[in-house]
Amino acid sequence: MSHYNEMYEHDRVREPYARLREWVDTMPDDFRQMKQAEAEALFRRIGITFAVYGEGGDPDRLIPFDMMPRVFEQAEWRKLERGIKQRARALNAFLRDVYGRAEIVRAGRVPARLVFRNEAYEKSVVGVVPPRGVYSHIIGIDLVRTGKDEFYVLEDNCRTPSGVSYMLENREIMMRMFPQLFRQNRIEPVDQYPELLRRTLESVAPAKCDDRPTCVILTPGHFNSAYYEHSFLANLMGVELVEGQDLFVDGEFVYMRTTQGPQRVDVIYRRIDDPFLDPLCFRPDSMLGVPGLMDVYRSGGVSICSAPGAGVADDKAIYTFVPEMIRFYLGEEPLLNNVQTWTLWKDEDYRHVMANLPDLVVKEVHGSGGYGMLVGPKSTKEEIESFRKKIEADPANYIAQPTLSLSTCPTFVEQGIAPRHVDLRPFCLCGDRIELVPGGLTRVALREGSLVVNSSQGGGVKDTWVLSE
Amino acid sequence: MLSRTASNLFWMGRHLERAETAARLLDVGQRITLLPNTELGYQNEWNSLLQASGTSMIFAEKYGEATQEKIAEFIFFDRENPSSVVSCIEKAREAGRIVRTALTSQVWDALNVAYQELRKIERTPRARIDAASLTDFTTAHTSTVRGAINATQLRNDGWHFMNLGYGLERADATARLLDVKYFVLLPRIEFVGSGLDSYQWQVILRALSAHRAYHWAYGGDITAGRVADFLILNGENPRSLITSLYESVWQLEGIAKRYGDTVPTNARDKAREVLATLQNHDIDMIFDEGLHEFLSWFIREIGTISNLVHQDYLLGSA
Numbered sequence: 059m060s061h062y063n064e065m066y067e068h069d070r071v072r073e074p075y076a077r078l079r080e081w082v083d084t085m086p087d088d089f090r091q092m093k094q095a096e097a098e099a100l101f102r103r104i105g106i107t108f109a110v111y112g113e114g115g116d117p118d119r120l121i122p123f124d125m126m127p128r129v130f131e132q133a134e135w136r137k138l139e140r141g142i143k144q145r146a147r148a149l150n151a152f153l154r155d156v157y158g159r160a161e162i163v164r165a166g167r168v169p170a171r172l173v174f175r176n177e178a179y180e181k182s183v184v185g186v187v188p189p190r191g192v193y194s195h196i197i198g199i200d201l202v203r204t205g206k207d208e209f210y211v212l213e214d215n216c217r218t219p220s221g222v223s224y225m226l227e228n229r230e231i232m233m234r235m236f237p238q239l240f241r242q243n244r245i246e247p248v249d250q251y252p253e254l255l256r257r258t259l260e261s262v263a264p265a266k267c268d269d270r271p272t273c274v275i276l277t278p279g280h281f282n283s284a285y286y287e288h289s290f291l292a293n294l295m296g297v298e299l300v301e302g303q304d305l306f307v308d309g310e311f312v313y314m315r316t317t318q319g320p321q322r323v324d325v326i327y328r329r330i331d332d333p334f335l336d337p338l339c340f341r342p343d344s345m346l347g348v349p350g351l352m353d354v355y356r357s358g359g360v361s362i363c364s365a366p367g368a369g370v371a372d373d374k375a376i377y378t379f380v381p382e383m384i385r386f387y388l389g390e391e392p393l394l395n396n397v398q399t400w401t402l403w404k405d406e407d408y409r410h411v412m413a414n415l416p417d418l419v420v421k422e423v424h425g426s427g428g429y430g431m432l433v434g435p436k437s438t439k440e441e442i443e444s445f446r447k448k449i450e451a452d453p454a455n456y457i458a459q460p461t462l463s464l465s466t467c468p469t470f471v472e473q474g475i476a477p478r479h480v481d482l483r484p485f486c487l488c489g490d491r492i493e494l495v496p497g498g499l500t501r502v503a504l505r506e507g508s509l510v511v512n513s514s515q516g517g518g519v520k521d522t523w524v525l526s527e
Numbered sequence: 528m529l530s531r532t533a534s535n536l537f538w539m540g541r542h543l544e545r546a547e548t549a550a551r552l553l554d555v556g557q558r559i560t561l562l563p564n565t566e567l568g569y570q571n572e573w574n575s576l577l578q579a580s581g582t583s584m585i586f587a588e589k590y591g592e593a594t595q596e597k598i599a600e601f602i603f604f605d606r607e608n609p610s611s612v613v614s615c616i617e618k619a620r621e622a623g624r625i626v627r628t629a630l631t632s633q634v635w636d637a638l639n640v641a642y643q644e645l646r647k648i649e650r651t652p653r654a655r656i657d658a659a660s661l662t663d664f665t666t667a668h669t670s671t672v673r674g675a676i677n678a679t680q681l682r683n684d685g686w687h688f689m690n691l692g693y694g695l696e697r698a699d700a701t702a703r704l705l706d707v708k709y710f711v712l713l714p715r716i717e718f719v720g721s722g723l724d725s726y727q728w729q730v731i732l733r734a735l736s737a738h739r740a741y742h743w744a745y746g747g748d749i750t751a752g753r754v755a756d757f758l759i760l761n762g763e764n765p766r767s768l769i770t771s772l773y774e775s776v777w778q779l780e781g782i783a784k785r786y787g788d789t790v791p792t793n794a795r796d797k798a799r800e801v802l803a804t805l806q807n808h809d810i811d812m813i814f815d816e817g818l819h820e821f822l823s824w825f826i827r828e829i830g831t832i833s834n835l836v837h838q839d840y841l842l843g844s845a
Contacts, residue, residue, distance in 0.1 A: 102643060103636055280625045293628040304531050304843070315530040315843020317684060318786050 062205045062465040063477050064128065074129040074525055075468070077242050082126070082468070082475055090125075090470070093235055097123050100231050121224065122518035126475060127232065127239075128467045128482075128500045135524045138201070138209060138484070139494050141394035144384060146197045146486040149216055149371045151387035153193035156370060157184050162386050168379045173370060177424065180332060180367030182339055186356050189262040190490060193365040194372075195327075196255070197486045198222075201394070203465040210397045210462065212481065214380065216372040217364055218329050221499040222485050223287035226251060226294075228521040229497070246496040246524045251485070252294035255327075258489035263324045264358050266310075271324040274298045274314065276305070278330045278346045288329050302330075307350035310359045325361045332366050374423045374457050375401060397462060403454040411458040412449070415442050418458045420449065433509060435461050464509055467520070469502055479503045481511050482522065496524035530843035532626045533688045537836070539622040539638075540692025543669050546615035548700045549602050550665035552576055553612070555734045556598040557658050573598070576734060579704040580610045595658060603661045604649065612665050616645055619672075631679040634672065641668035684785055691778040691836065698771035699829050704734055705758055706822040728754045735766050755818065756810040768825060769805050775832070776802050782840070794835035801828045 065075045101120050130138070155162050156173050157180075163170045173179060198219025200212040229248055233240055256273065263271035277288040279301050292299035304314050305323065313320035328335065334344040339352035354360045370376065378399045381392040400407035400418075411418060415434055422430040432445040449456050466477035484498030500520040501511035511517040556573055573593045577583035582601075585608055590597040603612045620642040627635055648656065648664065673693075680686045708731050728749050732738035735758065744763060745753050761767045779795040805825075813821045 103639060104632075280621070285624075289624075289627040298529055298532075299628050300529060301531065304529050306844075317528045317530055317533045317688075317782075317840040317843070318790050320844065 061463050061477070061479070062203065062208075063467075064203070064465050064480075065468050065477075067206070074131050074523075078127065078129065078239075078468075081239065093125060094470070096235060097125060097231055100234070101227070104227065122504060123228065123231070124469050124502055124504070124518050124520045125232070125235070126468050126470050127521040127523050128480060129523045129525065131525055132527050135496055137207075137393070139496075141209070141392070142199050142484055142486050142494055143492050144388065144390060144393050145199060145211065145214065145380065146194075146488055146492055148380065148383040148387050149197060149214060150192055150194055150488055152383045153216075153365075153368055153371050154187070154191045155387070157186065157193075157367060162383065165386070167382050167386055168376070172373075172375050172379075176370050176373055176376070178332070178367065178369030178373055180370070182352060183356065183365065183367045188365045189264055189361055192262055192488050194368040195258055195262065195363040195488050196222075197488065198483050199394075199486065201482045201484070202462055203480075203482075204463050205465075208395070210395045211380070212397060213374065213377060214372040215483075217331065217369045219483070219485065220284045220287055220329075221483055222251065223290045224519050225485070225497055225499045225522065226290075228499075228519055232521045243523070244526045246526050248495045248497040251495045252291060254487055254493050254495065255291065256295040256297065258487045258491075258493065259325045259327055259361075259363060261489035261491075262361050262363065264361050266358055267324040272297075272322060273325040273327065274300045274305075274323050276300055276302070276326050276328040276330060278334070282329075284329065302344075302346045302348050305348045305351070307348060307354055310354060310357055312348065312351060312354050312360045323360060325363065327363045332369065335362070335366060374421060378457070397459045400458045402449065402456045402458065407458075408453055411456075412446065415446060417461060419461055420445065420456055420458045423455055423457060433461070436507075436509065461509075467500070467502065469504070469518075469520070471506075476506070478506070479509050479511065480520070497522045528629070528684050528688075530841045532629050533684065534837075534841045535622040535626040536629060536685050536688040537692040537841075539619045539626075540689040540694075541696040542615045542619035542622065543672060544693045544696035544700070545610055546612050546619065546665055547669045548580070548696075549610055549612045549615060550662045550669075551734055551736055552580065553599065553602040553658070553665075554662045555730055556593070556602060557595060557662075558730075558733065575707045576704075576730075579700075579707040581703075582608050582610055596653065599656070599658045599661060600653070603665075612661070613645060613649065616641055616665075616668075629685045631675070633675040633679045637668070637672040637675040641672065644668065682781075684782055687778040687781045687785075688840075691775055691782075694771050694775035694778060695829055695833055695836075697766055698768055698775065699826065701735060701758060701766050701768055701771065702822050702826050702829070704731065705755075706819060706826065709818045709822060731758070737764060737766060740764060752810055752814070755813070759813065760805070760808065760810060769802075772798065772802050772805060772829075779836075791839045794832055794839050797828070797835055798832050801825075801832070 065071060065079070071079045098120060101123060152162065160173070162168050163173055194216035196219060198215035198221065200215070201209050202212055203209050225248060259273045260271045273295070274297055275288055275292045275295075277285060277299055279285065282288070289299050298304075298314065300314055305312055306315065306320075307313075308320070312323045312326070314323050330346050333340045334346040336347045336349060336351040337344045338349045340347070351360070351362075352366065355362050355366065378396065378401060381396055384390055384392045400411050402408045402411055411420070415432070416437075418432075418434045420432040420434070432442065434442065437445070464479040464481070467480045468475040469478040471478075480500050480502045482498050482500050484494060487493040500522045501517045502520055503509055503511045503516070504518045505516050508516065555576060574583050577586050586593075586601050589605075589607070590601055601608055601611065605611045606614055606617075608614060620638050623630055623635060623638045630638075644664070648661075676686070676689060680689070708727065728751070729738055732741050732754065737757065741749070741754070741757055744757060744761060757764055757767065759768045762769055762773070764770060776795070776798045779792075779798050783790075783792045783795045
């Protein structure tokens with residue numbers, strides 16, 4: 059299979075990569091090694107590390123950083139931006155609908171079972187409309203590219219997408235190490251993101267808030283693998299980073315415990331999952347949440363971002379209906395493609411998938427992080443057969459997609475640079491306005507030929523550039 | 528400020544100060560093993576220093592007799608020793624990590640570098656580590672953190688809580704060290720001029736990094752009264768009880784002024800009261816009262832102040 063290499067067009071280096079190519083070609087080997095070591099030292103000093111659940115090993119492991127940036131031209135980016143914003147609008151419209159009259163289900167466009175019997179569908183918030191009707195305030199949309207003008211959405215992340223700190227830190231480190239690159243190329247900045255995020259959160263403060271809203275980030279704590287990101291964002295936004303134990307409910311409001319006594323909290327950007335938010339409403343054994351929080355939320359005393367129940371929009375089974383949502387709510391044609399998806403609870407799809415397993419990618423409907431999936435072309439016969447048994451046991455738990463020919467980007471390897479597969483996660487903010495900073499997190503599969511970019515499975519990250527006009 | 532944040536800053540300060548105390552203890556411990564083991568028993572000297580940090584039991588159980596290697600292992604590396612340098616820096620870094628948003632990047636950087644370097648040293652074969660470099664390592668890094676705090680932190684409530692941690696820990700450490708050796712400082716006729724007393728006082732002064740400062744401050748001979756005065760009542764000595772407490776009161780005044788009338792000030796009031804008592808004592812009065820009784824009273828009061836800080840600020844309920 060031939061893959062689209064983003065640096066070339068008919069064997070010629072594309073304009074946006076021209077200067078980078080020159081930069082690489084004139085770079086002495088020892089300089090490169092020195093810079094790679096410097097980058098690693100910087101990451102370690104800042105303390106950006108990544109712990110992988112269930113893998114043991116070094117809790118302070120670094121995500122490998124590739125110094126070769128990925129570049130988008132302004133025109134390419136504008137198209138992506140329109141598509142991403144369109145999708146974000148539709149996803150929020152869908153959430154507003156399914157927690158209200160569920161017109162899309164009544165119209166027969168989305169099966170009721172997939173919505174109302176979905177684990178992520180939160181009955182306790184039916185009829186509760188959050189401020190400005192926004193349920194998901196930070197949407198991470200995972201994109202892959204297969205050709206010059208072909209982009210596909212792999213999945214939507216409407217709950218608490220992570221990785222934005224890497225987008226920001228990768229840029230900081232590149233600017234610090236290679237200032238000349240930024241002088242030569244006109245690269246759109248991304249460092250306004252924390253400010254935009256804070257404005258977004260403030261814009262969805264509850265109506266009961268009559269002063270400047272107090273926003274906080276709610277973290278499960280410093281043992282969480284994304285804790286670095288939580289504290290990083292809190293710091294840049296100038297808001298408190300709280301744990302469940304720092305908050306309590308009194309009457310119709312939520313307060314945090316401070317050295318000067320209780321202080322009211324208006325907006326909670328939570329980085330913990332729904333089931334842990336409130337032991338009185340969800341899991342009674344959860345120590346991470348705040349007892350009584352949901353009652354305050356339902357009575358409009360506090361905003362929770364993303365809203366409880368937002369996960370029903372980013373389910374892999376719901377994913378197949380996003381183009382339908384765009385048509386239904388916005389009356390527009392989708393600007394970004396979905397990957398063709400077979401849903402295994404349909405007989406016809408099931409037969410097709412089982413007959414073509416070696417060519418397909420099969421994923422669990424609720425899985426994430428690259429776990430619980432089968433990449434047919436990269437698997438042995440035994441692996442395929444054992445996965446087949448898992449599918450047979452519970453077909454409704456799986457979807458399948460064709461193996462996409464993911465684009466590659468030049469990436470530093472032992473000997474110079476070589477193409478490696480990449481994906482892209484931009485972060486779309488939804489409040490009173492919909493905002494998208496020009497850039498995102500590019501993940502790269504560092505192993506030759508590998509298609510799995512997850513940091514838990516040998517993926518690395520790159521700085522992502524959008525060139526200005 | 529979040530109560531949990533204040534609490535972590537407070538304990539970050541305490542653990543950094545404790546790491547420094549451990550490093551000085553390591554220095555003294557090393558020195559003790561270099562001296563001839565007379566009938567009076569340098570082993571005892573060592574033991575009494577450990578008692579000051581409340582860890583002599585752990586050492587005796589795990590290591591038995593003190594040798595240079597064992598002392599370095601215990602005071603610097605041992606994670607089972609809650610007061611070892613590794614334990615303290617790890618806890619300080621953990622506290623710092625939890626409240627990163629309240630630290631400047633320079634402070635975090637200094638703290639994190641200290642921790643990363645520490646892990647490097649841990650992986651080095653012990654035979655290749657020179658003991659003096661461990662003490663230097665610790666004081667260099669704790670000083671860098673301290674310097675970063677002074678140079679870059681906002682003078683806000685967080686700064687006060689950090690420095691309050693440093694101050695109370697220092698007051699407590701000096702008092703404990705003195706208490707363990709109080710009998711050495713009591714003027715007793717049989718020791719005078721024997722050389723033993725002067726040596727033991729030097730150990731104490733050295734353990735508090737104060738042996739040179741003492742000479743600058745008093746000149747002349749080392750006498751029990753002067754050593755005690757220097758370590759308890761001398762306002763120039765950065766580690767004396769009175770200086771440590773004075774600085775703690777200053778931090779508490781800063782917090783009280785910032786927070787105004789709505790927040791209780793029991794800790795501040797108590798600290799003021801203890802400071803006034805110290806200021807009204809001279810060293811003869813303390814000896815008359817009994818040095819040990821005086822020090823026990825002081826250690827208790829520091830504990831009370833620490834508890835009141837907790838009640839006033841760190842619970843966060845109305």
